[in-house]
Amino acid sequence: MFANSEILANKVILQEINDTNKNEYELSFKLDKVALIKSESFDDEPKIILKIESVKEFKQIAQNQSKLIKSFSSSVEDDGISIIIELDQFVKWTKPAQEKMTDHVKMSMNLIPDKKLDKNIRDIVIVIDAGHGGKDPGAVGKNILEKDITLMIAKELARTLQNTEGFSPKLIRSKDEFIELDERYMRARRMGADIFVSIHADGFTLSRVKGASVYIWSKTSSSMTADNLSDQKLLNVKNTNFDKLDFNEDLNRPYFLEEYDLTNKKSLLLADKILEELKRDPYTYIHKPNVEFANFRVLKLIDVPSVLVESGFISNPDDAKRLSGKPGRRMIARGIFKGILNYLKQENPKNTIMQDKPKSLTYIIQKGDLLSEIAIRFGVTVDELISQNKINPKRIYPGQKIKINI
Numbered sequence: 001m002f003a004n005s006e007i008l009a010n011k012v013i014l015q016e017i018n019d020t021n022k023n024e025y026e027l028s029f030k031l032d033k034v035a036l037i038k039s040e041s042f043d044d045e046p047k048i049i050l051k052i053e054s055v056k057e058f059k060q061i062a063q064n065q066s067k068l069i070k071s072f073s074s075s076v077e078d079d080g081i082s083i084i085i086e087l088d089q090f091v092k093w094t095k096p097a098q099e100k101m102t103d104h105v106k107m108s109m110n111l112i113p114d115k116k117l118d119k120n121i122r123d124i125v126i127v128i129d130a131g132h133g134g135k136d137p138g139a140v141g142k143n144i145l146e147k148d149i150t151l152m153i154a155k156e157l158a159r160t161l162q163n164t165e166g167f168s169p170k171l172i173r174s175k176d177e178f179i180e181l182d183e184r185y186m187r188a189r190r191m192g193a194d195i196f197v198s199i200h201a202d203g204f205t206l207s208r209v210k211g212a213s214v215y216i217w218s219k220t221s222s223s224m225t226a227d228n229l230s231d232q233k234l235l236n237v238k239n240t241n242f243d244k245l246d247f248n249e250d251l252n253r254p255y256f257l258e259e260y261d262l263t264n265k266k267s268l269l270l271a272d273k274i275l276e277e278l279k280r281d282p283y284t285y286i287h288k289p290n291v292e293f294a295n296f297r298v299l300k301l302i303d304v305p306s307v308l309v310e311s312g313f314i315s316n317p318d319d320a321k322r323l324s325g326k327p328g329r330r331m332i333a334r335g336i337f338k339g340i341l342n343y344l345k346q347e348n349p350k351n352t353i354m355q356d357k358p359k360s361l362t363y364i365i366q367k368g369d370l371l372s373e374i375a376i377r378f379g380v381t382v383d384e385l386i387s388q389n390k391i392n393p394k395r396i397y398p399g400q401k402i403k404i405n406i
């Protein structure tokens with residue numbers, strides 16, 4: 001089925017089973033290239049399956065001396081290999097992450113056994129891309145740079161997700177550094193993203209143009225603004241240095257057309273949900289009432305729903321003012337967060353906290369948190385938080401878990 005073995009991974013080797021600390025195991029595999037990996041577990045038996053597309057060969061070098069893992073086995077199908085990990089009990093597991101080494105790719109995942117679990121569960125991985133950075137400031141406004149705004153929104157979103165049980169946010173960049181566009185989505189693949197969100201706040205030649213918009217990928221743009229943004233800002237990149245270990249989304253797409261079609265539908269749903277939430281925010285003016293389509297190269301992932309959020313135009317004085325302040329940025333982060341939740345409520349991804357359509361989520365209070373702030377970030381009222389959790393607002397403490405209706 002895969003004609004071109006040059007561009008796809010061929011083998012996987014189980015190299016190590018590490019007892020990282022008393023109750024956590026790390027499995028390390030060696031791949032010849034970054035691969036498209038699907039992973040799932042079952043609710044009724046402690047078993048995890050890793051499906052590695054295109055790979056035909058599995059070898060186990062690691063000695064299995066752990067009590068937790070009963071066995072590894074594999075089965076080869078037309079389109080790849082399935083590695084079946086049989087466990088002794090239910091675990092919290094992480095999606096396999098891939099790391100490029102000098103001549104191979106290290107794929108690793110963690111297993112954390114927990115007697116209290118009645119099924120296998122994993123976190124939902126949300127990869128957040130703060131647009132631009134380092135030598136690339138993005139749009140330049142009066143006393144305001146796009147690269148700084150995007151990073152602050154990204155961190156605000158990550159902060160909410162980080163402390164909400166069942167979610168694992170990962171930042172493409174967490175400081176002011178330059179990262180190539182291709183490296184951004186490739187990094188998201190290696191991180192095992194369930195969802196990819198790229199955050200921008202661009203400028204336009206006309207200063208009256210303002211407001212937020214949400215984009216998904218398309219070969220043809222849906223408007224002039226989209227054309228302008230995608231062609232000039234995001235598409236026109238000279239460096240496309242793929243090395244032999246990379247998974248090239250463009251070259252691989254023809255082999256995964258069905259998958260890509262499904263991903264596009266999911267991206268549209270995700271974008272719709274985020275836009276819906278941004279529209280609810282009284283502070284955020286909306287630039288385009290519908291989800292926009294643009295050829296943004298950062299949205300290329302074949303199997304990961306991906307959206308690009310333009311939080312406003314910093315070339316517009318109103319938007320610049322809104323995004324310069326914490327409340328304005330927080331509303332963008334909240335819109336994205338709630339949009340993601342609403343998307344997940346509809347998708348109910350298996351093996352995750354959202355599988356059983358929960359009515360509430362658990363948030364772990366952090367040092368410096370205020371109930372009023374938490375309420376804003378989740379779009380609930382302080383009174384709701386107090387009555388639902390029967391807490392004294394003056395006596396909240398770090399590490400305290402509270403339920404928040406969603």
Ligand SMILES: [Zn+2]
Nearest residue numbers: 131138200202
């Ligand atoms: Zn931008």
